[in-house]
Amino acid sequence: MLLSVDTFRSPYLRALEVSTVEEQPAISRRWSELEYQALWYAGAFGSNFRATNGSLVEVIQFGFWNREPGPDFVNAVIRTDGAQEFKGDIELDMNVADWERHGHGDNPAFRNVVLHLFLQNSGSDFFTRTMDHREVVQVQLKTTGLTLTDTESALAKPGACCGPLSNLPEAQLDQVVETAAWIRLERKALALRRSVRIHGIDEALFQALAIALGYKWNKIPFLIIAQRITLGRLRSDRTAAEAILFGLSGFLEQSLSTDQQEDRYLSALWTHWWKLRSELHDLMLRADLWRLGGSRPNNHPHRRLGALAQIASGWSDFRKLTTDLDAAADWFQRLSHPFWDFHYSLRSAPSPRRISLIGTSRVKDIVANVLFPVLVISGNADWTVFKSIRAELGNTLLEIVCLRLFGDSVRGQQHAHFLYQQQGLLQIFEDFCLNDRTDCRACRFPGLIANWQEKEVKGEK
Ligand code: SF4
Incomplete structure (x- = not known):
C-alpha cells in the first residue's frame, strides 16, 4: 500500500499518546x-x-x-x-x-x-x-480514541493551530491530512475486525451500517437497535422487520394518534408491531436517547431507520457486492421505498418531489467508514483508489473543523475536495480538538506541525 504518509505518522501517534494521558477520561454528558x-x-x-x-x-x-x-x-x-x-x-x-x-x-x-x-x-x-x-x-476504560464520541464539545472558533498550519506548504499540509486519513482508516478497520470477532461478519457489518446511518447525533441509538434486534432476527421475520425496527426505536409509540390511523404505512407498521410488542417491549429504546432536531429533514432518524430496514431486506444482494466499492455504493444510492421516497418523517406530509433514501454524502460516508474498512480487513484495499474518490462539500461538521484548524481562511475547504482529505481533517478534529479541555493551551498539534515543518526544512526525517 502506498505510503507517503510514513514520515509524519510516528510523530502524529506520539503526540496523541502524550495528549491522551489523563487521570479521569472525558465522559459524555449525553450518554448513560x-x-x-x-x-x-x-x-x-x-x-x-x-x-x-x-x-x-x-x-x-x-x-x-x-x-x-x-x-x-x-x-x-x-x-x-x-x-x-x-x-x-x-x-x-x-x-x-x-x-x-x-x-x-x-x-x-x-x-x-x-x-x-x-x-x-x-x-x-x-x-x-x-x-x-x-x-x-x-x-x-479509556474514552479517548473512541470513534463514536460526541462532536458537540469543541467550540466553533479558530484554534491555536491556525498559525502553524497556515505556514505549512501545500504538499506538506496534504501529507498531514493524508496521514490522519490513513490512521482513521486503520482504526475503522481495527474496530470492524474486533466487532467481527465478537459478532461475526454479517452482524458486525450491519452494526457498522447502522452507526453510519445514525450520523451524527444518533449513532449510539442506531447501534443499540442493531445489537438488540440483530440482523439474523430481522432476516428471519422479513414481513415484520420494518415494524420491529420502528417499534424498538419507540418512534411508533410517539406517532400513535387516532387522527393518523388512516395513514396506511403507519397502520401497517402498527399491525405487525402489536403482535410483537409484549415480547420485545423491554428492548425498546428510551425516547431521550434520540436527537430528532438539528439535522436536515432528509436526514431525519425516521428516514434513516427506513433505510436500515431496506438494507436488512436486501442483505443477500448487498453482501455479493461488498468487495466491489463502486457497485456497493451504487446499490446504496438506488435503495428506494414507496413511503420514504416521499416522506421526511412518520408524521410529515408527502413531499411533491422524490427524496433519495440514502443521499450521496451519506453513501460517501458509508464508503469511508464501512465499505473501505471491509476491503482493508479482507486484504483487498487500494489506497490509490480511495484517494481518488471525490467528496461532497457543504457539511456543517466539516465547516466547524475547517474553522478550528484554518480560521477564516479558505485553505481548509481547498483541502477537502476528496474523501480522504475530509476523513483526515475529521480525524485531527476527533484526536485533538475533542480531547482538548484547555482551550488549545495543552494541545500538542500546533507544536507537532511546527516541529515537523522545521525538520522538513532542515531535510531531517
Ligand atoms: S485543540 Fe488543538 S487541533 Fe484543535 S483547534 Fe486547538 S490547537 Fe488546533
Whole structure:
C-alpha cells in the first residue's frame, strides 16, 4: 500500500499518546451506562487492557448482553497475564464505586463476575469484591480514541493551530491530512475486525451500517437497535422487520394518534408491531436517547431507520457486492421505498418531489467508514483508489473543523475536495480538538506541525 504518509505518522501517534494521558477520561454528558455498554459490546474499547492491579487482561469472549437482572454481560471469558483463563460475567459501571453503591458486592447474582469495567475512579483505592470476598479484576476504560464520541464539545472558533498550519506548504499540509486519513482508516478497520470477532461478519457489518446511518447525533441509538434486534432476527421475520425496527426505536409509540390511523404505512407498521410488542417491549429504546432536531429533514432518524430496514431486506444482494466499492455504493444510492421516497418523517406530509433514501454524502460516508474498512480487513484495499474518490462539500461538521484548524481562511475547504482529505481533517478534529479541555493551551498539534515543518526544512526525517 502506498505510503507517503510514513514520515509524519510516528510523530502524529506520539503526540496523541502524550495528549491522551489523563487521570479521569472525558465522559459524555449525553450518554448513560447503557450507551457505554453498547460501545463495549461493539468492541469499541478494544479487547486488551491493563488492569488496575497491573495485570494484562485479554477478553477472549465478550459473552452475551444480559437482559435479566444481574451483571451486564454473561458467559464471557477473560485471560490474565497471557496464562490463566476465567469464565464468568462482566459488569460495567460509570464509577468504580457504583459496585458497592448498587449493592453488587452482596448480591448473589454477581457472584460469578470476573471483570469489573468502569469509566471513572472514585479518587481513592476501591476493591471490587463479590459476596464471597473474592477480588474481581478491575479495568478502567479509556474514552479517548473512541470513534463514536460526541462532536458537540469543541467550540466553533479558530484554534491555536491556525498559525502553524497556515505556514505549512501545500504538499506538506496534504501529507498531514493524508496521514490522519490513513490512521482513521486503520482504526475503522481495527474496530470492524474486533466487532467481527465478537459478532461475526454479517452482524458486525450491519452494526457498522447502522452507526453510519445514525450520523451524527444518533449513532449510539442506531447501534443499540442493531445489537438488540440483530440482523439474523430481522432476516428471519422479513414481513415484520420494518415494524420491529420502528417499534424498538419507540418512534411508533410517539406517532400513535387516532387522527393518523388512516395513514396506511403507519397502520401497517402498527399491525405487525402489536403482535410483537409484549415480547420485545423491554428492548425498546428510551425516547431521550434520540436527537430528532438539528439535522436536515432528509436526514431525519425516521428516514434513516427506513433505510436500515431496506438494507436488512436486501442483505443477500448487498453482501455479493461488498468487495466491489463502486457497485456497493451504487446499490446504496438506488435503495428506494414507496413511503420514504416521499416522506421526511412518520408524521410529515408527502413531499411533491422524490427524496433519495440514502443521499450521496451519506453513501460517501458509508464508503469511508464501512465499505473501505471491509476491503482493508479482507486484504483487498487500494489506497490509490480511495484517494481518488471525490467528496461532497457543504457539511456543517466539516465547516466547524475547517474553522478550528484554518480560521477564516479558505485553505481548509481547498483541502477537502476528496474523501480522504475530509476523513483526515475529521480525524485531527476527533484526536485533538475533542480531547482538548484547555482551550488549545495543552494541545500538542500546533507544536507537532511546527516541529515537523522545521525538520522538513532542515531535510531531517
Ligand atoms: S485543540 Fe488543538 S487541533 Fe484543535 S483547534 Fe486547538 S490547537 Fe488546533
